[in-house]
Amino acid sequence: MIELVRVLKEEEQCLHSLMQFYIYEFAQYLPTITLEENGLYKPFDLTPYWSRHNLHPFFIKKDNELIGFALVESASGTEPNTILEFFIIRKYNGKGFGKLAVNKLFTMFPGKWYITQIERNYPAQAFWRSIISSFTNGNYSEKYDEKRRSIQEFEINFDK
Numbered sequence: 001m002i003e004l005v006r007v008l009k010e011e012e013q014c015l016h017s018l019m020q021f022y023i024y025e026f027a028q029y030l031p032t033i034t035l036e037e038n039g040l041y042k043p044f045d046l047t048p049y050w051s052r053h054n055l056h057p058f059f060i061k062k063d064n065e066l067i068g069f070a071l072v073e074s075a076s077g078t079e080p081n082t083i084l085e086f087f088i089i090r091k092y093n094g095k096g097f098g099k100l101a102v103n104k105l106f107t108m109f110p111g112k113w114y115i116t117q118i119e120r121n122y123p124a125q126a127f128w129r130s131i132i133s134s135f136t137n138g139n140y141s142e143k144y145d146e147k148r149r150s151i152q153e154f155e156i157n158f159d160k
Helices: 009-026 097-108 122-136
Strands: 002-006 055-062 065-073 082-088 111-117 141-144 150-156
Touching (some): 002 097, 009 082, 055 097, 082 097, 082 111, 111 122
Antiparallel strands (some): 065 082, 111 150
């Protein structure tokens, strides 16, 4: 069973630790990501996740085992929902757990969505296209921005 568990402020260090694996994997696509003097990657500033009502940090757990995380910005005003960061540890890649987690996120945050992947992260592009296409029955649009990022836009409305 896959669960999304909201990360509490007192669990921030655990999220930072998990994010080190994410940054390590991501570094293959962005050569500017390098280790700091202390042997760690520069941590994300997670402070806003406990002060802004539209930022949502989640641990992804499988049978109570921590297997990933998702950072979501929910819609506010004219801005759509977006996945800011998403990660499943390599041990569980390709087993459908990411898809289950994303489906739960889409259900939690109905409305318009905007999801991006950097230019050279082809595995992420394939992952998101597949999940979005499946969840929306192919009813989404895709474009590229000036940085050649892939962007999928779609809407989830359970009233239709």
